[in-house]
Amino acid sequence: MPSRKIIVSTPMEILRCFSPERLADVLAIAARCATSRMMSDTILEISGLTKVYAGGTKALDNVDLSIRKGEIFALLGPNGAGKTTLIGAVCGIVRPSSGTITAFGHDLSNDWRKARARIGLVPQELSTDMFETVWRAVSYSRGLFGHPPDKARIEEILRSLSLWEKKDSQIRELSGGMKRRVLIAKALAHEPELLFLDEPTAGVDVELRKGMWEQISALRERGTTIILTTHYIEEAELMADRVGIIRGGKILMVDDKAAMMKRMGTTEAVFQLAEPLSELPASIAEFPVSLTDDGKELCYRGGDGSGSGSEQVAALTKALIAAGIDYRGIDIHDSSLEDIFVDLVSAREEETA
Amino acid sequence: MAFNIRGAWSIYQRELMRALRTAFQSILSPVLTTSLYFVVFGTVIGGRMEPVDGVAYGAFIIPGLLMLTLLGETTSNSSFGIYMPRFTGTIYELLSAPVGVAETLIGFVGAAATKGLILAAIILGTATLFVDYEIKYPLAAIGYIMLVAASFSLFGFILGIWADSFEKLGIIPLLILTPLTFLGGTFYSIDDLPGIWSTIAYANPIAFLVSGLRWTFYGTSDVSIWVSLGLTLGFLALCTGIIAFIFKTGWRLRE
Numbered sequence: 294m295p296s297r298k299i300i301v302s303t304p305m306e307i308l309r310c311f312s313p314e315r316l317a318d319v320l321a322i323a324a325r326c327a328t329s330r331m332m333s334d335t336i337l338e339i340s341g342l343t344k345v346y347a348g349g350t351k352a353l354d355n356v357d358l359s360i361r362k363g364e365i366f367a368l369l370g371p372n373g374a375g376k377t378t379l380i381g382a383v384c385g386i387v388r389p390s391s392g393t394i395t396a397f398g399h400d401l402s403n404d405w406r407k408a409r410a411r412i413g414l415v416p417q418e419l420s421t422d423m424f425e426t427v428w429r430a431v432s433y434s435r436g437l438f439g440h441p442p443d444k445a446r447i448e449e450i451l452r453s454l455s456l457w458e459k460k461d462s463q464i465r466e467l468s469g470g471m472k473r474r475v476l477i478a479k480a481l482a483h484e485p486e487l488l489f490l491d492e493p494t495a496g497v498d499v500e501l502r503k504g505m506w507e508q509i510s511a512l513r514e515r516g517t518t519i520i521l522t523t524h525y526i527e528e529a530e531l532m533a534d535r536v537g538i539i540r541g542g543k544i545l546m547v548d549d550k551a552a553m554m555k556r557m558g559t560t561e562a563v564f565q566l567a568e569p570l571s572e573l574p575a576s577i578a579e580f581p582v583s584l585t586d587d588g589k590e591l592c593y594r595g596g597d598g599s600g601s602g603s604e605q606v607a608a609l610t611k612a613l614i615a616a617g618i619d620y621r622g623i624d625i626h627d628s629s630l631e632d633i634f635v636d637l638v639s640a641r642e643e644e645t646a
Numbered sequence: 647m648a649f650n651i652r653g654a655w656s657i658y659q660r661e662l663m664r665a666l667r668t669a670f671q672s673i674l675s676p677v678l679t680t681s682l683y684f685v686v687f688g689t690v691i692g693g694r695m696e697p698v699d700g701v702a703y704g705a706f707i708i709p710g711l712l713m714l715t716l717l718g719e720t721t722s723n724s725s726f727g728i729y730m731p732r733f734t735g736t737i738y739e740l741l742s743a744p745v746g747v748a749e750t751l752i753g754f755v756g757a758a759a760t761k762g763l764i765l766a767a768i769i770l771g772t773a774t775l776f777v778d779y780e781i782k783y784p785l786a787a788i789g790y791i792m793l794v795a796a797s798f799s800l801f802g803f804i805l806g807i808w809a810d811s812f813e814k815l816g817i818i819p820l821l822i823l824t825p826l827t828f829l830g831g832t833f834y835s836i837d838d839l840p841g842i843w844s845t846i847a848y849a850n851p852i853a854f855l856v857s858g859l860r861w862t863f864y865g866t867s868d869v870s871i872w873v874s875l876g877l878t879l880g881f882l883a884l885c886t887g888i889i890a891f892i893f894k895t896g897w898r899l900r901e
Contacts (some may be wrong), residue, residue: 339703346901381901384742388900406650419736424667429660435654437743632690 321548322443336362336487336518337383341394341497344542352378356392360520361485365513367533367550368522369634375542377417384414385393396487398405410439413485417492417522419472423465427456430464438483450478454508470501475506488512490521494528506532526631538637545637558627560602562609564591567619574616580609591620602627653745657753658760661727665761672723672761676715680769683711684776687833692777698835699866704777709859710832712769713794716762717852718793718828721819724758724802728816732806732898741900747893751886755799762795763788779863787862791858793878800885807898826852831860836868851877864901 337360342351352375360366368376371563381387385405394401399408405459422430431447451457454474459467464475480488490509494502502525509532513519523529528534530550546553569588581595591621593609596602606625613620665672688704689859695703731737740750773779781787794841809815830852836844848869858874861867867874 327766384738386738386741386900388896406648406744406746409742410650412669412742414742416735416738418735422731422734422736429663433656434739436659437653437739437745439650439652439744441652576652 311329334361335359336397338395339379339383342382342394343390344375344382344387347388352542352611353382353389356539356542356544358537358544358547360518361535362518363513363516364533364534365509365519365521367529367536369524369526369529369536370495370522370539371524374539376539377491378542379539380491380520380522384412384489385409397473400401409428410483411486413472413480413483415476415480415488415490415493417495419469419476421464421472421475424463425468426461426463427451427475427478430475431482434479437634440483446484447482450481453511454478454626455504469551470497471583473497473505474645481512487518490519492522492524493595494523494525494526502528526634527597530631538634553633555597558597558633559594560596560606560625561563561628562593562602562606562623564613565589565622565624566591567621570618574618576612576616577609577618580605580612582609591618648746649750651822654749654752654756656841657740657745657750658757660756661836662752662760663729665723672719672766675714676765677738677772680711680715681772681776682772683707683714683882687711688773688776698838699864701864701866702777702779705779705864706835706860707777707833708770708777709863710827710830710856711773712791713830713852713856713859714765714824714827714832715769715801716766716791716795716818717798717823717855719901720762720798721760721802721805721823722816723761723798724754725757725806725809725815725819726802728806729805729809737899747890750893751800751803752890755796758799758802759792759795762799763792764865766791766795778816781863782865783862789857790848790859790862790875792816793875793882796857797878797882797885800882800889803883806894807892810898823852824849829853831868837838851881854878 323343339356339358342353342356343351345351351408356379369374370381378387379637382389383396383401396408397411401408407604428447431451434443435447436442448457454477455568456471456474456478459471464472467475493509494505497505506528509521521532533550536550536553538545566589570584571588573582573584580593584590585592593606596605603625647791683887687707692704697703716868731740747888806815829847831847836847836853839847854869854874854877857868858871858878861871861874
C-alpha cells in the first residue's frame with residue numbers, strides 16, 4: 294500500500310492538518326493503523342494440521358497453533374517430533390494430509406502465491422548451489438520471490454551477516470558457518486515478514502551461535518516475526534517470547550516463556566548438614582523440605598520461575614541457624630526450561646506407556 | 647500477484663548462467679561430437695555416397711545430426727536442471743517460493759530451449775566448415791527447432807522429476823533417445839530401407855521429427871510436414887499435461 298507521510302513541524306502546519314483533505318488523510322491513516330493492528334495480531338493460523346507420510350508415519354497429529362505478529366516463537370522438541378514437517382507444511386514443501394493454514398489472511402491451499410511471497414525459510418540442511426557465487430545466489434532468491442533487483446538492499450544484507458567480503462566467492466569455498474549465513478541471506482533477500490529458521494544453530498560453534506542470536510534479535514527489532522525450531526533449550530530460553538513443545542507430532546504445550554518458567558519452574562537447594570537429623574523441628578518443617586541421604590542432607594524444592602524460591606531459601610538458612618542446625622554447604626539451582634522440557638516430555642511418555 | 651514474472655525470469659537467467667558456467671560441457675562437447683560425425687559420415691563416407699532425394703549426402707545428414715544433438719542436449723540439460731536441486735536439496739527454495747507450474751516451466755524449459763537454439767546455431771555454423779548446404783525455409787527451420795527444443799525440454803523436465811538416481815537420469819537418453827535417433831533416418835531416407843524395415847521405422851516417433859526438420863531444410867521429406875508438426879505439437883501438449891499433473895499432485899516434488 295502506498296505510504297503518504299504527513300510531517301508536521303510548525304504551528305501553521307498543525308493548523309493545515311485540519312484542512313478537510315488533510316483531515317481525511319489523517320483519518321484514513323488512523324483507520325488503517327487500527328485495522329492493521331487488529332488484523333495483524335495473528336500472522337499465522339494453523340488448525341487441525343495433520344500429515345501422514347506415504348509410509349504411514351504420522352508426523353503431525355491435529356496441530357493447532359497461532360503465531361502473533363512480531364514475536365519470536367520457539368518450537369522445541371526432540372528429533373523426529375515433527376518440527377521440520379510443520380515448517381515444511383507452511384512453506385509449501387510438505388503437502389498436508391488435512392487441516393488448514395492461513396498466513397496473512399490468505400488460505401495457503403489456494404491463495405499460496407501471495408502468502409509465500411511474504412514468508413522466508415532457512416532450512417536445516419546446508420543445501421546450496423555450490424558453484425554459485427554468494428552474490429548471485431542471494432540476488433536469485435530475491436528475484437524468485439518476485440522482487441525487483443536491489444543491489445543496495447543485498448549489500449546491506451550481506452554486510453549485516455559479515456558476508457560482504459565473500460560476495461564473489463563460490464559457496465563451496467565457504468566454511469559451514471558461512472554457508473548457513475548464506476542461507477539466511479537468501480531467506481532475507483525478499484524481506485520476509487515471517488521467517489522460519491529450522492535449527493539455525495545446529496552444528497555451529499559457540500562463538501557463531503552467539504552471533505546468530507544477535508542477528509535474530511536484530512531481525513526482530515525490524516519487526517520480522519520469527520519461528521525457530523531448536524533442540525538447544527538454552528536458545529529458546531534466551532530468545533523466545535513464546536515456546537511451543539512438540540513431541541510425536543502433537544503440540545504438548547504452548548505458552549509465554551516467562552509464564553511457563555513461572556508455572557513449572559522450581560528452585561532446588563540441597564544443604565549438607567554437619568550432623569545427621571532424624572526429624573525436623575517445626576520451624577523448619579513449614580518449608581517445603583525433606584531429609585534425604587539418611588538425614589545427612591536437607592533438600593528444599595519450591596518457589597517458581599520468578600525468583601520467589603531463592604527468597605525462601607534465604608529465609609530457610611536463617612531458620613536453620615535459629616534452630617541451631619549447622620550445615621557445611623549449600624547447592625542451589627533454578628530449574629531451566631530444559632528441566633521443564635525433560636519433565637514434560639517424560640511425563641507424557643509415562644502417560645502414554 | 648497472479649503470475650510471478652520476475653520469478654520466472656530469475657529461473658531462466660540462472661539456468662542460462664549455469665550453462666555458461668559449464669560451457670565446455672554444454673557447448674563444446676556437442677560441437678566436437680557433431681564435427682566428428684561430419685568428418686566421418688559427411689566427408690569421408692559421404693564422398694562415396696549417391697545423393698539422397700537429390701540432396702548431396704553430406705548435406706542430407708545435417709538435419710538428422712542436428713536433431714540427434716538437439717534431442718540429447720535439451721533432454722539432459724533440462725533433466726539435470728530439475729534433478730540436481732532435488733538431489734542436493736536446494737529445491738526447497740523453489741517449492742517455498744511464490745512460483746507455480748507456469749513460472750517454473752517458463753524458467754527451466756525456456757532456458758533449455760534457448761540453449762537448444764544456441765546449440766543448433768553452433769552446429770549449423772560448424773557444418774558450413776565441412777559441407778555446402780542451403781536452408782530452403784529458414785524461418786520454418788527456426789520455428790521447428792524451437793518447437794522440438796521446447797518439447798524435449800519438457801520431456802527432460804519430466805525425466806528429472808521421475809529419476810531418483812543418476813543411473814535413471816542417464817538411462818532414457820542413452821537407451822531410448824540415442825538409438826531411436828540413429829534409427830530415425832538420420833543417416834538415410836526411411837523409404838530406402840528394405841521391405842518391412844521401412845514400416846517398422848515409421849513406428850519410431852523420432853523419424854517424424856527428423857523428416858520434419860529435413861523438409862524445412864530441403865523441401866523433401868519421408869512424411870508430410872503436417873504429420874511431423876502435428877506429432878510434435880501433440881508431444882508438447884502431452885508433456886505439458888503430465889507436468890501440470892505432477893505439480894497438481896506434488897509427485898516426487900512435495901512429500
